[in-house]
């Protein structure tokens with residue numbers, strides 16, 4: 001069974017079709033990247049999977065369950081998304097404790113105190129952060145909170161939309177290391193949007209290269225070592241990132 005399966009996915013905003021004929025499968029436990037330049041439709045694919053892009057046709061399945069246009073309650077317990085900007089995605093007047101407790105409350109789950117403390121520990125924040133507000137945290141700490149919130153319901157699949165690109169360079173590596181460790185510890189599957197090919201080399205097993213709403217190539221991350229991309233657009237993207245093909 002695939003963690004994520006997309007078949008013939010078309011996505012439109014009004015009359016503008018921005019994603020066309022996208023099909024790929026992400027295996028359980030895999031870390032899979034969507035790469036391509038700005039505007040190629042990467043984030044839109046994640047949003048459609050998460051139920052945040054209404055105008056799509058084709059098939060989307062997560063952990064073997066086909067999804068309609070309105071994800072049911074159970075969906076949040078299987079699949080969660082982390083956004084690029086941790087400041088924008090956290091409510092300014094809610095404490096970390098409230099942000100982390102809410103998913104449990106919505107789903108009627110107990111042991112909130114213990115679970116909040118456990119997740120703070122898992123993302124490397126000590127207990128003094130529990131009753132702070134977003135403005136009292138650094139960018140990296142906020143993204144740790146956003147990751148903890150996504151993991152509160154113990155999902156198996158995480159959709160990561162440029163999870164480090166809004167952060168200072170010095171903090172990016174810390175968050176990538178955290179995501180890598182969490183995936184190993186919790187057996188997570190990642191589908192990650194990035195325009196940063198070194199991040200793919202560090203974090204991912206395979207990648208789909210997108211250009212103007214279409215997937216032009218699916219390649220193993222090892223293609224980043226030797227530039228063994230088949231499609232001319234992928235090769236250009238690789239060359240633009242400073243890579244040199246050895247073929």
Ligand SMILES: Nc1ncnc2c1ncn2[C@@H]1O[C@H](COP(=O)(O)OP(=O)(O)OP(=O)(O)O)[C@@H](O)[C@H]1O
Nearest residue numbers: 013018036037038039040041042043044045193195
């Ligand atoms: N809410 C929206 N309404 C209308 N058009 C949109 C909306 N969101 C995105 N688009 C358009 O859809 C296309 C794909 O955008 P998308 O954000 O998916 O690209 P991307 O590859 O993720 O790029 P970026 O890295 O800049 O986020 C772009 O042309 C964009 O302008």
